[in-house]
Amino acid sequence: MTHLDPKAGIGTLAVHGGQSPDPTTGAVMTPIYQTSTYAQEALGQNKGYEYARTHNATRAALERNLASLEGAKHGLSYASGLAATNTLMQTLSAGDHVVCGQNTYGGTFRLFDKVWRRHGLEFTFVDATSVVEITGAFRPNTRFVFIETPTNPLMQLTDIAAVAKHARPRGIRVVVDNTFMTPYFQRPLELGADVAFHSVTKYLNGHSDMIGGALLLHDDALHEQLRFLQNAAGAVPGPMDCFLALRGTKTLAVRMQRHDENARELAAMLAEHPRVSRVFYPGLAEHPQHELAKRQASGFGGMISFIPGDGSLEAGRAVFDRFELFTRAESLGGVESLVCHPASMTHAAVPRERRLAMGFMDGLLRLSVGIEDVRDLRKDLEKALAAS
Ligand SMILES: *Cc1c(COP(=O)(O)O)cnc(C)c1O
Secondary structure, three states, X not given: OOOOOOOOOXXXXXXXXXXXXXXXXXXXXXXXXXXXXXXXXXXXXXOOOOEOOOOOHHHXXXXXXXXXXXXXXXXXXXXXXXXXXXXXXXXXXXXXEEEEEOOOOHHHHHHHHHXXXXXXXXXXXXXXXXXXXXXXXXOOOEEEEEEXXXXXXXXXXXXXXXXXXXXXXXXXXXXXXXXXXXXXXXOOOOOOOOEEEEXXXXXXXXXXXXXXXXXXXXXXXXXXXXXXXXXXXXXXXXXXXXXXXXXXXXXXXXXXXXXXXXXXXXXXXXXXXXXXXEEEOOOOOOOOOHHHHHHHOOOXXXXXXXXXXXXXXXXXXXXXXXXXXXXXXXXXXOOOOEEEOOOOOOOOOOOHHHHHHOXXXXXXXXXXXXXXXXXXXXXXXXXXXXXX
């Protein structure tokens, strides 16, 4: 392993963390070990590699890199973000209880509500902007509290340190979905959380060209259990995807700086715009949790939601259909700017009444602000809004 000062900055860790020249050839970049199996020299003798569900050097390099970014002792990577969450649930047994934010990622809610409930796990979904609501849901059989901060698309926050302070003495593990902020801006483990979760698909990979997930943690016992399940249940990522994610993380620091810079400028512009009735961005002083956002994270990221005009579907559609540089698509966190209409796309399964009760109007639009020149993004946004 390249010798790295453990106090090295995150830009340095992104490039070097867990990386070393390939032992066979000295290749500077980790090769794509595209193999399912490994030769034995003699009966019972191998180089520590037997079968690629269990061991793959490209995957191991990615896991070490992601662990170094989150400042974690252990890292595990999975075939998708949901495969990572699924494996975490596989550590529980029927009768165990999980507390989760009600405004969590739709796929997480579906996995808990439609799959794991059927297998006897119990879930309570709460308003996770309130620490009192979260801790009030704790029971003797609660094992995990699963929080996503900020949430999608309303950009609501949870106070990670406050939740951890209440959960840890009770032996409840705190899991934080850190997908939106990335370790560049938010450090869940340093705030007292037990597990940092990522959809690697988003900012960590950053180029919209693979699907992956990760769990980063200090706890040796939980790591051992997860490592066993990674092999026993088999939700592993392929080596090519691990290589792509590793290539992506190298530029995490510079990408996140630019996403944040661009989003701050567009959020400020939207907040002033006469045809926008509301903007959801933790970096704006009018965001109800702006102080928490400043305390808990060192930046605000690239995600903005806003309500054009009167919030109707028509007002949203008029703007949505006029974008030219922003691509109309689901997902987020890539170098390219995307615009999404959550009510018909990512959140189509959420009942309308539930959406409206949260202030999530029919016409709400969500931007994943990319790293293009901000003046071009601004022009595109202004033109789209002029049509509303
Ligand atoms: C995309 C996403 C997930 C799920 O990850 P996949 O890689 O799509 O399985 C979970 N949480 C958040 C916040 C996400 O954006």
